[in-house]
Amino acid sequence: MGSRQPLAVPLLDPVNSSPGVWHAMVAVLRRDLRLSVRQKQDLLNPLLFFVMVVALFPLGVSPESSFLGEAGAGILWVGALLATMLSLDHLFRFDFEDGTLEQIALQPQPLFLLVLSKILAHWLVTGLPLVILTPLLGLMLYLDGNSVAVLCLTLLIGTPVLSLIGSVGAALTVGLRAGGVLLSLLVIPLYIPVLIFGTGTVMAAGSGADVSGHLALMAAMLVLALVLAPLAAAAALKISLSAS
Amino acid sequence: MAFESFSALVYMEGHGPYVWTCYGAFFLLLGLLAWYSVFERRQVVRAQRDQQPLQTSRQGDSSDWGRSGEASFQRIQSSHSETASKS
Amino acid sequence: MWQFFHKLGSPKWFYGIAGRFMPWLLGAGLLLSLCGIVWGLLFAPQDYLQGNSYRIIFIHVPTAFLAQSVYMMIAVAGVITLVWKMKVADVFVRSVAPVGVVLTLLALFTGAVWGKPTWGAYWVWDARLTSMLILLFLYLGIIGLGYAYSDEKTAARSVAVLAIVGVVNIPIIKYSVDWWNTLHQPATFRITEKPTMPAEMWVPLLLVVLGTYLLFGWIAFYRMQTEILRRERRTRWVRELVQTGGQSQLKTGGA
Incomplete structure (x- = not known):
């Protein structure tokens, strides 16, 4: 893994001269981003996985444009979901193993806000690249321009939800050596609504319906996850930390 | 009675197999669950019973167990457990 | 009320109280659900849409x-x-x-x-x-x-x-x-919602629902007792129970 970047200055300050919450959040975010950029493998693996899963469908099912045009949105959504899930295990694991997470939990700032910036960093390095890659893959699956645009929009709203919900599962399994399989078992049922609304929106757009209502629903899910998931993840992290 | 004869009850106008499979699965699975729960209970009790003399002797001096004049019994047990742990 | 709540925190107390409820739960649960099932299978009228499969x-x-x-x-x-x-x-x-x-x-x-x-x-x-x-x-x-x-x-x-x-x-x-x-x-594909289910249909259904709830209570108590015995095996009361209690005590939990 190479040497881990030490925490930037503010987090290790004593309590009384502690920096503001915002400052700490930015510090955590910057540190996580810098770490991901230095470990290019972590950055690339989900993307490669995404492309390969999507490439398997024409090979495995049918290369006909009629099939792919209809199923393309679902394929891309499932691929993005799986790729996000694959990267979840790394969200807290390294920090847990080298003790950084314990330090973060000891900070005077509320843990759930710091967890929120870790999740944001995770989304920036996995979810966002997936969204950026989607138009290219969408064209390869014969999706029309309008569908691709709506698909990107749903993924833009949906992948942060995936990261947020997944953080709870990752926090619950971080103390386990073989947490990967269990993590997918915990997270998949919670992902189903996001998947349904994501693909449903694209299909509605494909049939010419107005999708602003669908997008509003997805945004509502994002807001709900944004409020609740960091709290649950922080509680789960505290449990995992107290066990080790 | 909704059926004229026993065979009509079994056949149920062609729906018999479906209905009886469901009821069979219902009783089978619930029965298995009850049986397994009883089995688990027996196992826990048996393991506890087998282990109890050993634990008694190990904690004999320090814990509140065995204050009631079972000293000689315990001593024998503890030497026994020592040899057992060595081998 | 609060005393009850605090007592509930004690596994030993719960073990005893569960044992007192269990025979009733089992008996009433079996009675209700078997009655309901027999009623439903043999006596309830046939559904005009789905026939007997309902x-x-x-x-x-x-x-x-x-x-x-x-x-x-x-x-x-x-x-x-x-x-x-x-x-x-x-x-x-x-x-x-x-x-x-x-x-x-x-x-x-x-x-x-x-x-x-x-x-x-x-x-x-x-x-x-x-x-x-x-x-x-x-x-x-x-x-x-x-x-x-x-x-x-x-x-x-x-x-x-x-x-x-x-x-x-x-x-x-x-x-x-x-x-x-x-x-x-x-x-x-919707299950045809019967707006007016006749009483000969919903009464046995209600019986089975109630009965299974009671049976669930029984199996839950029984399994909880087992789990308590396992977890509290180092405590004095479980040791005494195992040593002196004999089978009946452990089976029904001191009923």
Whole structure:
């Protein structure tokens, strides 16, 4: 893994001269981003996985444009979901193993806000690249321009939800050596609504319906996850930390 | 009675197999669950019973167990457990 | 009231009180559900639309009902575990989760078999069947997480968090699955809602539902007692119980 970047200055300050919450959040975010950029493998693996899963469908099912045009949105959504899930295990694991997470939990700032910036960093390095890659893959699956645009929009709203919900599962399994399989078992049922609304929106757009209502629903899910998931993840992290 | 004869009850106008499979699965699975729960209970009790003399002797001096004049019994047990742990 | 609540935190007290309730639960539960089942199978009139296959309802609905409410109970127990750190609540979650799996499996199986004569296919991506499938995954997650931790306290609190997260999600899952179902499937697949179910049909159904709830109470208490014996095996009262109590004490829990 190479040497881990030490925490930037503010987090290790004593309590009384502690920096503001915002400052700490930015510090955590910057540190996580810098770490991901230095470990290019972590950055690339989900993307490669995404492309390969999507490439398997024409090979495995049918290369006909009629099939792919209809199923393309679902394929891309499932691929993005799986790729996000694959990267979840790394969200807290390294920090847990080298003790950084314990330090973060000891900070005077509320843990759930710091967890929120870790999740944001995770989304920036996995979810966002997936969204950026989607138009290219969408064209390869014969999706029309309008569908691709709506698909990107749903993924833009949906992948942060995936990261947020997944953080709870990752926090619950971080103390386990073989947490990967269990993590997918915990997270998949919670992902189903996001998947349904994501693909449903694209299909509605494909049939010419107005999708602003669908997008509003997805945004509502994002807001709900944004409020609740960091709290649950922080509680789960505290449990995992107290066990080790 | 909704059926004229026993065979009509079994056949149920062609729906018999479906209905009886469901009821069979219902009783089978619930029965298995009850049986397994009883089995688990027996196992826990048996393991506890087998282990109890050993634990008694190990904690004999320090814990509140065995204050009631079972000293000689315990001593024998503890030497026994020592040899057992060595081998 | 509060005294009762505090007592509930004591596994020993719970072990005794459960043993006092269990014979009644078992007896009344068996009586009610068997009466309901016999009534439903033999005496209830035939449904004019579905013929005799509707008789599956007398076990399908109770198991589905119970499977869902057991998950709710687990979530409530999870809150109790996190807030009051009550041991008995966690014992409940541990003992009852496998029961929930069995009930969900039964609801799925009976639903699928019922689907064959009604819809013409064993599995239809019907909204209710799909939600039950997701419920099964939620249960399996709870059991898997519980077994993954060797430390009981950590396992208890992790499972509690997971159960609460799951319960927050259940309405969303239900809503989304309903929405998805209406999007993909024409409404012809809906179970024909009988607006006026005759009393000869819903009374036996109600009996079976009540009976299975009572039977669930019995099996939950029984399994909880086993779990308490396992966890408290180093305490004095369990040792005395095992040594002096004899079989009857351990079987029915001091009834």
